[in-house]
Amino acid sequence: MEHARVLRGVAGVAGFLAAAEIVGATGLIDDRFLPRMSAILRGAAELLADQEFLADARATLAAWGLGLLLTVAVAVPAGLALGALPPVERAVRPLIEFLRPIPSVAVVPLAILLFSDNLHLRVAVVVYAASWPIVINTIYALRDVDPLAKETLRSFGFGPMSVLLRVALPSAAPFIATGIRVAAGTAIILVISAELLAGGAEGVGIYIMEAASGNRMDLMLGATLWAGLFGVLSNSALVAVERRLFRWHDARAGVAR
Amino acid sequence: MNAIRAVGRLWLVPVTLVAWEIATRVAEQPFFPPPSATLVRMGEMWLSGPPSRLLLTEQAMSDFGPSLARLFAGWALAAVIGVAAGVAIGCSTRLSDYLDPLIHLGRAVPPPLLVPFFLALLKLGTPAQLATIVFGIIWPILVNTIDGARTVDRQHLETARIFGFSTVQRLTRVIVPAAMPKIFAGLRLALSLALILLIVAEIFAGSGGLGYRLLSAQRTYLYADMWGCLVVLGLLGYLLNSAFLLLERRVLAWHRNARQTT
Amino acid sequence: MLEITDLVHSYGSHRVLDGVSIRAAEGELVCVVGPSGCGKSTLLRSVAGLIRPTGGRVLIDGRPVERIPDNLAVVFQDYSRSLYPWMTAANNVALPLRRRGLDRRRRREAAMAALDQVGLADAAEKYPWEMSGGMQQRVSIARALAYRPSLLLMDEPFGSVDAQTREDLEDLVLRVCAHHGMTTLLITHDIDESVYVGDRVIVLTRSPTRVAADLPVDLGRSRDQIATRQLGAFVRLRAEVGRLVRGGSPTPTVLEKH
Numbered sequence: 001m002e003h004a005r006v007l008r009g010v011a012g013v014a015g016f017l018a019a020a021e022i023v024g025a026t027g028l029i030d031d032r033f034l035p036r037m038s039a040i041l042r043g044a045a046e047l048l049a050d051q052e053f054l055a056d057a058r059a060t061l062a063a064w065g066l067g068l069l070l071t072v073a074v075a076v077p078a079g080l081a082l083g084a085l086p087p088v089e090r091a092v093r094p095l096i097e098f099l100r101p102i103p104s105v106a107v108v109p110l111a112i113l114l115f116s117d118n119l120h121l122r123v124a125v126v127v128y129a130a131s132w133p134i135v136i137n138t139i140y141a142l143r144d145v146d147p148l149a150k151e152t153l154r155s156f157g158f159g160p161m162s163v164l165l166r167v168a169l170p171s172a173a174p175f176i177a178t179g180i181r182v183a184a185g186t187a188i189i190l191v192i193s194a195e196l197l198a199g200g201a202e203g204v205g206i207y208i209m210e211a212a213s214g215n216r217m218d219l220m221l222g223a224t225l226w227a228g229l230f231g232v233l234s235n236s237a238l239v240a241v242e243r244r245l246f247r248w249h250d251a252r253a254g255v256a257r
Numbered sequence: 258m259n260a261i262r263a264v265g266r267l268w269l270v271p272v273t274l275v276a277w278e279i280a281t282r283v284a285e286q287p288f289f290p291p292p293s294a295t296l297v298r299m300g301e302m303w304l305s306g307p308p309s310r311l312l313l314t315e316q317a318m319s320d321f322g323p324s325l326a327r328l329f330a331g332w333a334l335a336a337v338i339g340v341a342a343g344v345a346i347g348c349s350t351r352l353s354d355y356l357d358p359l360i361h362l363g364r365a366v367p368p369p370l371l372v373p374f375f376l377a378l379l380k381l382g383t384p385a386q387l388a389t390i391v392f393g394i395i396w397p398i399l400v401n402t403i404d405g406a407r408t409v410d411r412q413h414l415e416t417a418r419i420f421g422f423s424t425v426q427r428l429t430r431v432i433v434p435a436a437m438p439k440i441f442a443g444l445r446l447a448l449s450l451a452l453i454l455l456i457v458a459e460i461f462a463g464s465g466g467l468g469y470r471l472l473s474a475q476r477t478y479l480y481a482d483m484w485g486c487l488v489v490l491g492l493l494g495y496l497l498n499s500a501f502l503l504l505e506r507r508v509l510a511w512h513r514n515a516r517q518t519t
Numbered sequence: 520m521l522e523i524t525d526l527v528h529s530y531g532s533h534r535v536l537d538g539v540s541i542r543a544a545e546g547e548l549v550c551v552v553g554p555s556g557c558g559k560s561t562l563l564r565s566v567a568g569l570i571r572p573t574g575g576r577v578l579i580d581g582r583p584v585e586r587i588p589d590n591l592a593v594v595f596q597d598y599s600r601s602l603y604p605w606m607t608a609a610n611n612v613a614l615p616l617r618r619r620g621l622d623r624r625r626r627r628e629a630a631m632a633a634l635d636q637v638g639l640a641d642a643a644e645k646y647p648w649e650m651s652g653g654m655q656q657r658v659s660i661a662r663a664l665a666y667r668p669s670l671l672l673m674d675e676p677f678g679s680v681d682a683q684t685r686e687d688l689e690d691l692v693l694r695v696c697a698h699h700g701m702t703t704l705l706i707t708h709d710i711d712e713s714v715y716v717g718d719r720v721i722v723l724t725r726s727p728t729r730v731a732a733d734l735p736v737d738l739g740r741s742r743d744q745i746a747t748r749q750l751g752a753f754v755r756l757r758a759e760v761g762r763l764v765r766g767g768s769p770t771p772t773v774l775e776k777h
Binding site for chain 1: 266267268269270273288351354355356357358359361362363364365366367368369370371372373374376377378449452453456457460461468471472474475480483486487490491493494495497498
């Protein structure tokens with residue numbers, strides 16, 4: 001059963017590549033515009049030996065990873081504080097409700113003014129944009145904690161702090177993890193947007209712009225392909241970690257997706 | 258009563274604004290103009306036109322018009338394609354097996370990467386921006402629709418079979434309504450993503466619209482203008498989101514209520 | 520009218536139905552009762568054509584069931600999953616009537632008539648989630664009625680409602696089935712109910728399932744929740760069915776008394 005699925009998936013990918021190659025070979029599309037599939041794949045392979053691309057990829061990943069770490073460090077405690085203190089949460093909520101729908105890339109021009117260093121700029125933008133899903137998920141998760149579980153612990157004489165640590169945090173953890181996974185996706189969008197809009201010396205976004213100005217569509221699409229594959233891998237890795245860590249948590253749907 | 262409750266709920270907003278105003282006046286930092294100055298500039302830029310046009314200025318028309326048109330056109334196009342394809346794929350296990358890896362790859366590509374690609378492919382202008390938006394935001398719609406169509410309650414489908422529904426009836430009366438909650442979740446994600454891509458595309462292509470105004474204000478040291486654009490984009494995001502929630506609440510009334518009672 | 524002969528069904532190596540034969544005459548209300556997990560639902564789903572049984576034959580009006588027959592309706596136990604929550608009661612009832620080639624107005628009329636029969640004329644514009652469980656199951660019954668099937672299948676139709684509603688629904692089913700002369704196969708695990716509602720009670724054994732007994736119910740067509748249940752014949756028959764469901768063997772004397 002599973003075997004047949006994998007086989008069909010492989011067949012689907014192969015079919016898509018072949019179809020794209022055939023369309024290219026018929027000459028319907030000028031391959032100076034849109035290169036053939038074989039050329040794109042060759043371009044993607046070349047990129048693996050291209051020191052410049054590898055350096056750019058490292059720079060983007062560094063900004064992404066650093067930004068995400070900092071986001072978690074800021075957003076999880078913030079979410080916990082807001083979730084544990086309902087009066088504060090009620091007061092802050094209108095601000096959150098207004099700030100959250102602001103399209104996050106709009107803050108890039110402001111960030112350009114404030115940060116001269118490109119890495120700092122990207123990390124700052126990521127922290128701003130990727131914090132929301134984590135904060136919101138954490139607040140909701142804490143609110144959802146089974147009151148009975150909390151009261152049980154309280155009846156044994158535990159204080160509010162240990163209730164937070166021993167009951168609220170573990171039962172909220174799966175939702176926080178979902179928030180972090182969503183944030184990881186937001187973060188990569190922001191890093192690349194910041195690269196495109198703010199310029200700089202290094203980054204996949206910069207590489208793609210240079211390939212565009214050199215009219216190397218094959219390298220552009222090759223780099224895009226790698227970015228997509230990286231996205232698939234990092235997402236599956238995060239999902240796998242979630243599954244491992246929270247096996248006890250029956251597959252309840254996350255608060256935000 | 259309601260007014261008192263609203264004040265009780267919203268008190269932090271005016272407090273923050275006043276604090277911001279005082280802090281910026283004291284600091285006299287050029288990047289951070291006081292909110293009052295931003296507000297004045299917003300009025301001058303967009304709301305000082307003739308009353309016959311609801312006070313909207315020429316600039317307001319040229320800033321908002323094209324941006325909103327591209328946003329909605331791209332979103333609507335992605336919605337139509339995404340929902341149609343999603344229902345087709347979700348109804349056929351075989352088809353979804355074949356396409357699953359491609360869909361995973363497609364949705365994992367960071368959408369802003371497509372901006373330079375489509376600009377190079379289609380040249381500057383609306384088609385490139387539309388293509389960027391459609392290609393970038395279709396994935397959450399597609400994935401959610403597939404999921405929704407795939408997980409229609411078995412008994413809903415069996416009932417349709419028992420009573421001999423035609424294929425069209427099964428699609429329009431059973432599968433699509435049942436998948437609607439998930440489709441709406443996808444559409445909402447897509448809407449906020451569309452706004453982001455629109456701004457990236459406008460800033461990057463520099464061809465008019467709010468995003469372009471934002472960047473050119475920053476480049477020409479008109480910081481109050483820049484903040485004005487930020488505020489307007491925030492308002493736009495907020496309004497779109499609220500309008501969409503309102504629509505969702507109407508269309509999915511059955512969903513909310515059905516879940517509350519069972 | 521309905522002839523089930525030697526029906527066999529297995530899920531993998533697990534045999535659920537092991538040669539079940541049931542007949543129902545035109546207009547008869549046959550109750551099928553058996554211990555839980557005995558494959559009652561598998562039986563119903565085979566008759567409805569929702570699954571293809573491993574072996575045996577199902578004939579409706581002499582024709583074998585291959586696809587889902589168009590003269591058959593089903594009332595499921597779980598009304599909340601069988602009614603469409605995005606449609607009003609009237610639309611839920613009217614939608615299947617398209618297959619009958621009725622225009623919009625006629626569909627609406629037929630739906631209203633059916634809702635009236637189950638006592639829900641006033642609730643036509645309500646959504647399922649605005650109704651109690653008993654009302655939802657009435658809508659489900661009205662949908663089946665409006666469809667005018669010659670065979671009505673009911674899968675534990677009163678399994679998810681409270682006791683009072685259950686009695687009301689039992690009487691409703693007795694009334695409308697007699698009124699329309701529909702052949703009905705009602706599946707239940709409730710011994711009392713099978714005797715109260717049925718013209719005949721078929722008792723199934725534990726899995727792998729066979730027919731343990733086929734008992735005629737001589738209580739007449741008009742039944743009353745209090746009076747009927749006090750009759751000696753009802754009490755004896757209920758005891759007999761209870762014994763059989765628990766795996767006992769048939770008592771010849773009970774049958775002779777009828």
